Amino acid sequence: MKTEELIELLVQDTPDRLNLDHALMHAATAATLIAAISFFAVIGLRADFGTAIETGRFLFKFLITGSLTLTGGMVMFRIGKPGVPVQLTALGLLVPALAMIAAAILELLVMPSETWVTRMIGHNSSLCLTIIPFLSVGPLACFLYALRYAAPTRPAVAGAVAGLVAAGIAATFYAANCDDDSPLFVMLWYPIAISIVAGTGALLGHRLLRW
Amino acid sequence: MTDLAREKEWASWLRLAIAGDSHAYHKFLTAFTPHLRVMARKRCDQFGAPASEAEDVVQEVLLTIHLKRGTWDPSRPLGPWLSAIVRNKVVDSLRRRGRQSVPLEDVIATLKTDERIAASDRIDIEQILGKLKDPQRTIVQSISIEGSSVRETADRLEMTEVAVRVSLHRALKGLAALYSGRAT
Numbered sequence: 001m002k003t004e005e006l007i008e009l010l011v012q013d014t015p016d017r018l019n020l021d022h023a024l025m026h027a028a029t030a031a032t033l034i035a036a037i038s039f040f041a042v043i044g045l046r047a048d049f050g051t052a053i054e055t056g057r058f059l060f061k062f063l064i065t066g067s068l069t070l071t072g073g074m075v076m077f078r079i080g081k082p083g084v085p086v087q088l089t090a091l092g093l094l095v096p097a098l099a100m101i102a103a104a105i106l107e108l109l110v111m112p113s114e115t116w117v118t119r120m121i122g123h124n125s126s127l128c129l130t131i132i133p134f135l136s137v138g139p140l141a142c143f144l145y146a147l148r149y150a151a152p153t154r155p156a157v158a159g160a161v162a163g164l165v166a167a168g169i170a171a172t173f174y175a176a177n178c179d180d181d182s183p184l185f186v187m188l189w190y191p192i193a194i195s196i197v198a199g200t201g202a203l204l205g206h207r208l209l210r211w
Numbered sequence: 212m213t214d215l216a217r218e219k220e221w222a223s224w225l226r227l228a229i230a231g232d233s234h235a236y237h238k239f240l241t242a243f244t245p246h247l248r249v250m251a252r253k254r255c256d257q258f259g260a261p262a263s264e265a266e267d268v269v270q271e272v273l274l275t276i277h278l279k280r281g282t283w284d285p286s287r288p289l290g291p292w293l294s295a296i297v298r299n300k301v302v303d304s305l306r307r308r309g310r311q312s313v314p315l316e317d318v319i320a321t322l323k324t325d326e327r328i329a330a331s332d333r334i335d336i337e338q339i340l341g342k343l344k345d346p347q348r349t350i351v352q353s354i355s356i357e358g359s360s361v362r363e364t365a366d367r368l369e370m371t372e373v374a375v376r377v378s379l380h381r382a383l384k385g386l387a388a389l390y391s392g393r394a395t
Contacts, residue, residue, distance in 0.1 A: 001270070001355060001356070003244060003266060003269060003270055003273070005355035005356055006270050006273060006274070006355065007237065007240045007241060007244070007273065008354060008355050008358065009351060009354055009355045009379065009382075009383065010236070010240060010273065010274070010277045010383070011233045011236050011237045011240065012233070012354050012360070012361055012376075012379060013277065013376070013379055013380055013383055014376045014377075014379075014380050015228070015229065015230075015231045015233075018281060019229075019281040019282075020281050020282045021284070023281075080282055081282045081283070081284060081292070082279075082282060082291075082292050082295030082296045082299065083287075083290075083291030083292040083293070083294060083295035083296075084284070084287065084291070084292075149279075149281055149282070150279075150282055151275075151279040151282045151296060151299075153295070153299060210391070211275065211278075211279060
């Protein structure tokens with residue numbers, strides 16, 4: 001086929017109604033809905049939600065998971081667009097990391113040392129490591145589906161970022177159920193759960209997001 | 212015309228194209244292709260590939276630009292987007308054809324050996340078109356080679372215009388998939 005003929009074909013093809021930004025925004029909405037429905041149907045808020053919401057530690061968990069979702073989302077919206085620099089935006093991911101470290105240090109300063117290990121290990125670790133990945137499945141699928149419209153230079157990295165955002169959403173819901181509020185617990189277990197999701201995202205991205 | 216002025220002109224055409232102006236899209240693709248061809252030929256030299264492969268690379272890049280045009284943010288300059296896609300796809304395309312980047316000194320030597328295997332390695336567009344099923348193949352031939360419009364093709368094949376468009380879109384996606392699946 002001659003190139004002029006290919007051009008004719010391309011010109012006659014239906015115009016793309018959806019652009020990447022719209023696809024990602026729809027995915028984010030769907031992801032949140034799916035996670036919310038799964039959470040409230042299967043897991044539910046912790047029994048003492050009403051009192052927990054008054055404590056600083058409890059609320060701080062949402063600051064960490066929320067900022068992970070937001071900063072990860074900012075990277076995700078850029079990573080699929082060729083020619084758009086992403087490094088500076090990626091620095092935003094330091095925010096949740098530093099916040100978590102700062103809170104952990106504060107906890108160590110404020111709490112007696114005998115309590116450190118118990119607070120860190122907690123009693124919900126197996127729930128944390130299963131519920132966060134479980135709630136991430138739907139959101140990750142939504143984001144990967146939207147990213148198939150994208151053209152990421154490094155498909156595995158894009159998949160990992162989608163995993164971070166999915167895990168951020170999942171962790172936000174999970175935090176509303178978990179009664180281990182210590183930043184030490186969060187710092188030990190949440191990153192493990194989040195890494196599982198990000199790693200899965202990277203593997204799937206490597207396969208699915210090539211163009 | 213300066214590079215920047217040309218880039219802005221292309222960007223305005225592509226913006227209109229994304230909004231549905233097929234005439235503007237035609238202008239953009241036709242204006243851009245010669246520049247793409249030059250870049251593809253340069254890369255072919257670098258990779259020790261024969262110049263005949265450049266046109267295949269050009270077509271593959273055009274197809275990619277077409278399928279991924281939703282990733283261009285019209286509020287951003289067109290240049291970086293175009294360069295990134297071309298850069299990635301040209302290298303990707305040549306690598307999948309079994310070309311490795313060779314140091315300049317070895318290019319002549321490689322060219323001599325590669326000429327022998329080039330003929331069989333070359334991705335045959337006609338063969339790939341042959342892999343499309345009907346009605347996609349008929350529609351593609353009708354629109355591209357025979358130059359019919361979507362409407363004329365729909366009338367001749369007794370399909371609705373919408374059905375022809377859907378089929379064409381699927382054919383283009385299939386073509387891209389066939390290109391990338393070919394050389395493994």
